[in-house]
Amino acid sequence: MDFINFLTNNTGTIVEYTGNHFTLVLQAVSVSLVIWVPVGLLLTKSDKWAARVLSLANTIFCIPSLSMFAILVAIPGFGLGRKSALFALVLYAMMPLIRNVHVGVKSVDRNVIEAAKGMGMSTGRIMREILLPLGMPIIFAGFRITVVMTTGIAAIATYIGERNLGRFISEGLVRSNTPMMVTGALIISVIAIGLDSILGAIEKRIVPRGLRI
Amino acid sequence: MIELLQITKKFPNQTTPAVDLLSLSIPAGEICVLVGPSGCGKSTTLRMINRMIEPTSGIIKINGEDVKNTNSDQLRMGIGYVIQQIGLLPHRTIAENIAIVPRLYKWPKDKIKKRVEELIVMMGLDLEKTWGKYPSQLSGGQMQRVGVARAMAVDPPIMLMDEPFGAVDPIARTHLQDEFLRLQKEIKKTIVFVTHDINEAIKMGDKIAIFDAGKLVQFGTPEEILTNPINDFVENFIGHDRVVKKLNLFHVEEAMQPVGCMVRENELHSAAVKMKAVGAEVAFLLNETGKTYGHITLTDFKDCQDNIESLRKMVQRTKKAFVQTSTSLPDALSLLLEYDVDYLGILKGEKLLGMLSFKDIRKHVYRKEGD
Numbered sequence: 001m002d003f004i005n006f007l008t009n010n011t012g013t014i015v016e017y018t019g020n021h022f023t024l025v026l027q028a029v030s031v032s033l034v035i036w037v038p039v040g041l042l043l044t045k046s047d048k049w050a051a052r053v054l055s056l057a058n059t060i061f062c063i064p065s066l067s068m069f070a071i072l073v074a075i076p077g078f079g080l081g082r083k084s085a086l087f088a089l090v091l092y093a094m095m096p097l098i099r100n101v102h103v104g105v106k107s108v109d110r111n112v113i114e115a116a117k118g119m120g121m122s123t124g125r126i127m128r129e130i131l132l133p134l135g136m137p138i139i140f141a142g143f144r145i146t147v148v149m150t151t152g153i154a155a156i157a158t159y160i161g162e163r164n165l166g167r168f169i170s171e172g173l174v175r176s177n178t179p180m181m182v183t184g185a186l187i188i189s190v191i192a193i194g195l196d197s198i199l200g201a202i203e204k205r206i207v208p209r210g211l212r213i
Numbered sequence: 214m215i216e217l218l219q220i221t222k223k224f225p226n227q228t229t230p231a232v233d234l235l236s237l238s239i240p241a242g243e244i245c246v247l248v249g250p251s252g253c254g255k256s257t258t259l260r261m262i263n264r265m266i267e268p269t270s271g272i273i274k275i276n277g278e279d280v281k282n283t284n285s286d287q288l289r290m291g292i293g294y295v296i297q298q299i300g301l302l303p304h305r306t307i308a309e310n311i312a313i314v315p316r317l318y319k320w321p322k323d324k325i326k327k328r329v330e331e332l333i334v335m336m337g338l339d340l341e342k343t344w345g346k347y348p349s350q351l352s353g354g355q356m357q358r359v360g361v362a363r364a365m366a367v368d369p370p371i372m373l374m375d376e377p378f379g380a381v382d383p384i385a386r387t388h389l390q391d392e393f394l395r396l397q398k399e400i401k402k403t404i405v406f407v408t409h410d411i412n413e414a415i416k417m418g419d420k421i422a423i424f425d426a427g428k429l430v431q432f433g434t435p436e437e438i439l440t441n442p443i444n445d446f447v448e449n450f451i452g453h454d455r456v457v458k459k460l461n462l463f464h465v466e467e468a469m470q471p472v473g474c475m476v477r478e479n480e481l482h483s484a485a486v487k488m489k490a491v492g493a494e495v496a497f498l499l500n501e502t503g504k505t506y507g508h509i510t511l512t513d514f515k516d517c518q519d520n521i522e523s524l525r526k527m528v529q530r531t532k533k534a535f536v537q538t539s540t541s542l543p544d545a546l547s548l549l550l551e552y553d554v555d556y557l558g559i560l561k562g563e564k565l566l567g568m569l570s571f572k573d574i575r576k577h578v579y580r581k582e583g584d
Binding site: 109111113114115116117118119120121122129130133208209211 | 286288290301
């Protein structure tokens with residue numbers, strides 16, 4: 001009963017926090033896509049640089065999220081708030097996105113590329129018509145991981161001033177307010193699972209027809 | 214015509230060049246086979262012609278024009294390219310795969326469609342069944358045909374083929390080779406063909422270039438190379454059955470001799486007299502309708518002691534011993550042994566044109582060898 005009461009009495013706040021949560025995730029994922037997909041594609045040109053950047057991404061990925069937020073807040077110019085949150089989320093997205101774009105493109109049969117090049121297809125055309133569509137299943141899997149992961153880590157950004165669903169959990173813990181805590185936890189989980197299911201359904205369709213037969 | 218002038222290719226981190234000061238002139242309208250053991254630089258040479266690899270030094274000219282003067286994509290669009298692994302786009306249908314280069318040339322859609330249909334039929338594939346399929350639904354032989362069709366889509370005057378039939382089973386390979394040779398008679402492309410198989414080289418090549426360790430060892434027609442291997446390497450590479458391989462270059466009509474004596478069925482008993490009169494060793498028999506159905510030799514007469522029944526049996530034994538003029542010499546030789554006869558009748562359609570014995574084959578090869 002407490003739980004239902006909490007939901008009905010705080011509808012406005014829930015909507016606001018959910019909205020904030022979504023916009024942060026959306027911004028982080030969009031910025032990550034714009035930055036990391038081209039970087040991943042570029043890295044397919046040089047194995048040496050790919051190894052370097054991938055190990056950097058791995059290292060960043062290992063930093064616990066609370067530590068990451070704390071470090072960013074301490075850096076002048078970042079401070080508390082959206083800027084630091086966004087920056088941290090984009091850094092975390094680096095590993096799954098770059099790695100999957102790289103692996104996806106590299107997994108395309110070399111002979112197909114050789115034949116396409118030999119027929120006079122330009123590098124750009126090979127990228128658009130062959131590498132991207134054939135690498136898409138793996139690239140998309142990376143995107144899916146990024147979305148789910150970002151949804152989760154975004155909740156922790158509440159500690160650096162983000163007014164989102166994570167706040168229900170952190171405040172609920174402090175005040176021993178179980179309904180508040182459960183509300184936050186449930187909504188975040190539902191969003192993460194929901195997004196993952198939707199993307200999973202899309203992923204199945206994104207495999208080119210010729211590869212499914 | 215493709216000219217390679219003093220081409221050298223040295224890959225980074227390699228002490229010896231992959232191709233070393235190679236000069237080669239490939240005439241238009243012919244199949245030139247580059248052959249040699251693996252790592253001899255034949256594929257590298259092929260790939261330098263369409264600039265998939267850039268030579269370290271030297272000039273490559275196509276019809277007198279330095280290939281470096283053409284944008285590499287433009288150059289490749291105008292040259293058919295077939296590789297052993299084919300490299301069909303797995304996410305595109307067969308029709309879309311064949312249409313790749315026409316699309317690069319921005320042909321109108323209906324022209325592309327017409328050309329694709331034409332090519333599928335030309336390659337001996339079922340148009341309705343193949344058209345909309347994906348590469349993974351085809352057999353190896355079918356994929357290889359699509360690969361060749363794709364390379365010929367815009368009817369380029371030059372085609373580069375890197376072990377194009379290497380990945381299919383021997384039966385399909387023979388079939389593809391035969392079909393391709395027949396096709397080449399009509400289309401008369403300038404073809405550079407890479408293989409490591411000397412038999413394929415002898416079969417497919419108007420000219421053969423034998424490579425070893427980045428150098429051109431010998432260049433010439435299959436006959437020249439089989440007759441006069443320039444050194445031990447070439448001789449070993451061709452194999453010890455060099456002379457037998459050489460038989461592959463000839464058809465029975467080139468080695469046959471005219472028939473000296475023909476007798477009717479009912480004159481069988483007097484055939485020996487007739488043969489002696491004209492100085493022939495063998496007589497071919499005609500039935501009432503004027504069709505030849507077998508032969509008899511003077512030796513047979515001796516063996517049968519003029520017994521007419523045994524003679525008939527001897528003739529019956531030879532009733533299969535006929536081949537068409539286009540039969541290759543190794544096949545004829547094999548049939549001589551298989552039927553255990555001394556002569557084969559050579560037919561053009563139903564008409565007897567000549568005959569062939571072991572001696573004729575030997576004489577033919579010997580004469581060629583002596584040239």
